[in-house]
Amino acid sequence: MTEWFADNFVSILNGLAIGSLLFILAVGLSLVFGMMDVLNLGHGALYLIGAYVGYQFTGGVSSWGGFLTALGVAAAFGLVAGLILSVATEPLVGRGHLDQALLTLGVALVVAEVISIIFGDDVQNVVAPPGLNESIQVFGNTYPAYRLALIGVGAVLAVAVWLVIEKTSLGALIRASVSDREMVSAVGVDNRKVKAGVFAFGSMLAALAGVLGGPVYGARTGLDETVLLLALVVIVIGGLGSVRGALIGSLVIGQVESLGRANFPDFASFMLFGALALVLIVRPRGLFGSKVGAG
Amino acid sequence: MTLQISGLTSGYGRSSVLQGVDLDVPDGRVLGLLGRNGVGKTTLIHTVMGLVRPTGGSITLDGEELAGRRSDQVARAGLALVPQGRRIWPNLDVTEHLDLASRRGGGAGIWTVPKILELLPRLGERRNHLGGQLSGGEQQMLAIARALLTGPRMLLMDEPSDGLAPTIVDQIGGVIGTLKEQGVTVLLVEQDLHLAFLVADKIAVMVKGQIAHRCSTADFRADEPTARRLLGVA
Ligand SMILES: Nc1ncnc2c1ncn2[C@@H]1O[C@H](COP(=O)(O)OP(=O)(O)OP(=O)(O)O)[C@@H](O)[C@H]1O
Ligand SMILES: [Mg+2]
Numbered sequence: 001m002t003e004w005f006a007d008n009f010v011s012i013l014n015g016l017a018i019g020s021l022l023f024i025l026a027v028g029l030s031l032v033f034g035m036m037d038v039l040n041l042g043h044g045a046l047y048l049i050g051a052y053v054g055y056q057f058t059g060g061v062s063s064w065g066g067f068l069t070a071l072g073v074a075a076a077f078g079l080v081a082g083l084i085l086s087v088a089t090e091p092l093v094g095r096g097h098l099d100q101a102l103l104t105l106g107v108a109l110v111v112a113e114v115i116s117i118i119f120g121d122d123v124q125n126v127v128a129p130p131g132l133n134e135s136i137q138v139f140g141n142t143y144p145a146y147r148l149a150l151i152g153v154g155a156v157l158a159v160a161v162w163l164v165i166e167k168t169s170l171g172a173l174i175r176a177s178v179s180d181r182e183m184v185s186a187v188g189v190d191n192r193k194v195k196a197g198v199f200a201f202g203s204m205l206a207a208l209a210g211v212l213g214g215p216v217y218g219a220r221t222g223l224d225e226t227v228l229l230l231a232l233v234v235i236v237i238g239g240l241g242s243v244r245g246a247l248i249g250s251l252v253i254g255q256v257e258s259l260g261r262a263n264f265p266d267f268a269s270f271m272l273f274g275a276l277a278l279v280l281i282v283r284p285r286g287l288f289g290s291k292v293g294a295g
Numbered sequence: 296m297t298l299q300i301s302g303l304t305s306g307y308g309r310s311s312v313l314q315g316v317d318l319d320v321p322d323g324r325v326l327g328l329l330g331r332n333g334v335g336k337t338t339l340i341h342t343v344m345g346l347v348r349p350t351g352g353s354i355t356l357d358g359e360e361l362a363g364r365r366s367d368q369v370a371r372a373g374l375a376l377v378p379q380g381r382r383i384w385p386n387l388d389v390t391e392h393l394d395l396a397s398r399r400g401g402g403a404g405i406w407t408v409p410k411i412l413e414l415l416p417r418l419g420e421r422r423n424h425l426g427g428q429l430s431g432g433e434q435q436m437l438a439i440a441r442a443l444l445t446g447p448r449m450l451l452m453d454e455p456s457d458g459l460a461p462t463i464v465d466q467i468g469g470v471i472g473t474l475k476e477q478g479v480t481v482l483l484v485e486q487d488l489h490l491a492f493l494v495a496d497k498i499a500v501m502v503k504g505q506i507a508h509r510c511s512t513a514d515f516r517a518d519e520p521t522a523r524r525l526l527g528v529a
Binding site for chain 1: 344345346365366367370371375376378382384385386387391394395396398441442444445
């Protein structure tokens with residue numbers, strides 16, 4: 001057991017880093033889906049925008065100024081895009097997931113195309129800022145410092161989001177909206193405003209994830225679809241509208257991806273969907289799901 | 296606070312449920328709305344509250360038109376809902392329910408959290424329990440508290456006695472009595488005739504999406520054949 005652990009130590013760390021990134025990406029998607037029953041397939045495109053913002057502002061050099069600017073620009077971009085998506089999907093609330101999927105997927109395809117026109121289809125690197133742009137020794141293994149930092153950022157964000165959702169009145173409003181939004185509006189709260197706020201926040205996190213993931217995965221076309229798929233698997237496993245579910249789902253998928261690729265490279269993607277199928281068979285509403293999306 | 300409903304029609308998709316409802320609830324009175332299962336009582340309450348879109352007709356509260364408004368607007372106009380099945384948020388504790396409901400300070404502002412806890416002391420004892428951990432009776436009290444804290448001028452109550460033990464039903468009757476003394480107007484949907492007779496000034500009976508009968512509570516109690524014909528009970 002300890003030997004297996006030692007052999008796979010780097011993979012486990014990689015899995016944690018992937019999990020951190022996935023959590024940042026998936027938590028907003030999960031809340032919007034769980035709360036407003038709006039399926040936003042544009043979420044991956046927001047990640048992609050973040051990745052290219054990272055590339056644009058770091059410009060292949062390692063600099064804190066560039067990296068932090070990229071984070072700020074991506075955050076602003078994500079907030080605004082989230083508000084726009086929230087307004088655009090408003091007429092589709094309650095009209096079934098297919099309409100929402102078509103609209104948001106359409107937006108995502110346009111965004112991906114525009115990005116590929118501007119930046120071309122080559123893989124672009126996003127360089128980690130100074131100090132994180134090197135490898136360090138962790139229990140005798142050489143490991144990229146940036147990925148450790150990513151794990152740390154993910155952990156801090158997870159705790160912060162959890163505190164907001166579980167301990168504040170804003171969080172209570174969000175939890176109530178996830179479980180029964182009609183009753184929230186019946187006490188005088190405009191559902192659309194809550195949705196817009198969560199949409200903007202979740203989209204901001206997705207764009208930030210794009211920058212944060214840049215030094216690991218770079219910026220390239222097709223990344224939006226990959227991360228969207230992973231995020232969807234995470235929220236299906238974790239359960240809609242649950243922060244804890246998004247966290248556990250992200251950590252599980254991070255490990256499945258990483259350990260799977262390291263140990264059974266030929267079956268990695270099978271394992272991803274195997275884990276998904278397993279959870280759905282045992283817990284059709286996900287590990288922490290309180291309800292399934294209607295319609 | 297007078298609620299006037301006229302010619303109201305609504306339904307779900309292609310199936311129409313309300314077939315032209317005419318009803319008014321006079322200021323400060325309790326109107327008991329009776330009717331068999333599935334005649335459209337909840338649909339009426341939900342349409343008034345803005346949770347189901349009307350397809351025609353009008354709903355006015357002291358002359359202000361509410362038909363077609365969103366439910367948060369209806370709530371701000373002074374209506375509050377105690378829904379069928381209570382619909383407490385299972386993952387919010389009692390305090391969070393009370394806070395969320397009094398977020399906007401309340402329209403009339405007579406009801407504050409301390410006052411609510413005086414009226415419904417059980418909620419104070421269960422302050423830190425999640426909605427999903429409460430008993431049915433406690434959930435009903437919480438649903439009433441949640442509605443009152445929005446500062447309503449009128450309360451829509453949908454079968455508050457449903458599934459509760461007789462002693463708890465009596466408690467709820469007591470609470471409605473207290474509200475009535477304070478001049479709160481109530482539209483009370485009930486299957487429990489005992490509770491309806493206890494608190495209602497007037498009775499209306501719904502049959503197939505329309506109001507089929509309307510009279511004072513005393514007259515209704517005296518006219519057993521009509522009650523049996525409309526409700527199949529009593
Ligand atoms: N969300 C809905 N979608 C479609 N049809 C519905 C919906 N809710 C109710 N109905 C239908 O509308 C009709 C009226 O239902 P409603 O719930 O208003 O009756 P009710 O008088 O409140 O009954 P109960 O006493 O059982 O609560 C019923 O035929 C019901 O099946
Ligand atoms: Mg009903």
